[in-house]
Amino acid sequence: MLYQLLKPVAVTGINLFFNSISVENQERIPNKGPVIFAANHPNTMMDPLIVGANCNRRVSILARSTLFSNKVYAWLLGLIGIIPVYRKIDGKSDMVHNEDMFAATYRHLEKGNALLIFPEGKSTPERIIHKVKTGAARIGLGAEASNDFNLNVQLVPAGINYSAGTKFRSDVHCRFGRPIAMKDFMDQYEADDRSAVQAVTTQLRQALKKLTTTLKDQADADIVQSLETIYKKELTVDLGLDKYSKDDEFKVSKGIIRAVEWFSENEPKWSHNMKQSIVQYISILDKLKIRDDFLSTSRSKVTVRRRLQSWFFLVFGFPIFIYGWLLNYLPYKLSGILAVRAVKGHFADLSSKKMLFGMGLFIVWYIGVLILFYNIINDKMWTALFFLTFIPSGNFTLLYFRKAQNYGQHLRFMTIFYQKRKLLYQLIEKRISIIHDLNKAKEDYFAKNIRDGSS
Secondary structure, three states, X not given: OHHHHHHHHHHHHHHHHOOEEEEEOHHHOOOOOOEEEEEOOOOOOHHHHHHHHHOOOOEEEEEEHHHHOOHHHXXXXXXXXXXXXXXXXXXXXXXXXXXXXXXXXXXXXHOOOEEEEOOOOOOOOOOEOOOOOOHHHHHHHHHHHOOOOOOOOEEEEEEEEEOOOOOOOOEEEEEEOOOEEHHHHHHHHHHOHHHHHHHHHHHHHHHHHHHOOOEOOHXXXXXXXXXXXXXXXXXXXXXXXXXXXXXXXXXXXXXXXXXXXXXXXXXXXXXXXXHHHHXXXXXXXXXXXXXXXXXXXXXXXXXXXXXXXXXXXXXXXXXXXXXXXXXXXXXXXXXXXXXXXXXXXXXXXXXXHHHHHHHHHHHHHHHHHHHHHHHHHOOHHHHHHHHHOHHHHHHHHHHHHHHHHHHHHHHHHHHHHHHOHHHHHHHHHHHHHHHHHHHHHHHHHHHHHHHHHHO
């Protein structure tokens, strides 16, 4: 009962927090029967909400036992189907309780239900897949072995990709992988259960790497992010893909990552020099406080009509912006401040804390404003209409702020153009040189990998 009550609240929360949540391959998820969803874990509380809201199944989540230290929390978590996992890092002596955890998951799967587990065992915002623990495989194979491999347990990998995990109104892309059938490992499990568990775990890790824009080495994260900034759009268009498609955007990011890793391994000197050039270029952009897309040769020309539309929007939208700002700024700002203080440097928790603080503060703030408004005008209909403007005005304020920032960037670019024209030309030439070298490297990379693939 509590699950059904809380799920709409959670879904509303993530839909308000994120700008877009795109999901792929939902058709791969079995509509019925025992399922174990296994996902990467870059964002502590958001990850289970993203998967749970988009898998079309009711899921029970496996979570660290430390969340159950408070009796009230333990009772509430039990009501919504959270199952405690006792990790070695939380206390070796408590790990004996994992026998109860395995028994509970087996019963859950025997009833044809779904579980959600994060096999990395911890949450970090780094763009890498950490060591995948064997828990998901042990649960799936153990449940099958206890039922003579007649359950048909399916292990479904889920890759969660955030454009900016801690940022309000950022984007999320969730991809479900092909199910891994536990019964396919029956012979191997009966011959050597440890070998079967390891085989499933290896297959799961490979699937998670395919479903996420993660890297082998975190040291390459900065250069990949820089390439996504300066080269992703041009590469998308060059490859004939749709720059508005989340699927195509994912494919391009994966291609960039594979290329970076290939050049780091096979052309280390060229890779080092290219990284240095890009870092220098990005550093100059940061000092000048201008965005890369203002220097792009593929940037669409701003027509007089578009410029007039921007002016019209900024001028006539300003009163609505002020209205939305007055209604929403205080709880918005305060939730961010409280969240930063609460996470104490553990940024994988930041977005979930922002959402929790935000929901609480906005509800209290909105109720207070409504009471004040009603006491002033004493009219229920006008109070209801006033309430209906709260969220739309907040969204408009964010949109206006971003448009204003973009126009401010344009003004800054024009100022630099007139005051430091020579420096700007040098920067554009550097960008053109980087893009030229990247295009040549792309052709070499494709030629080399196609040749190797056909040999």
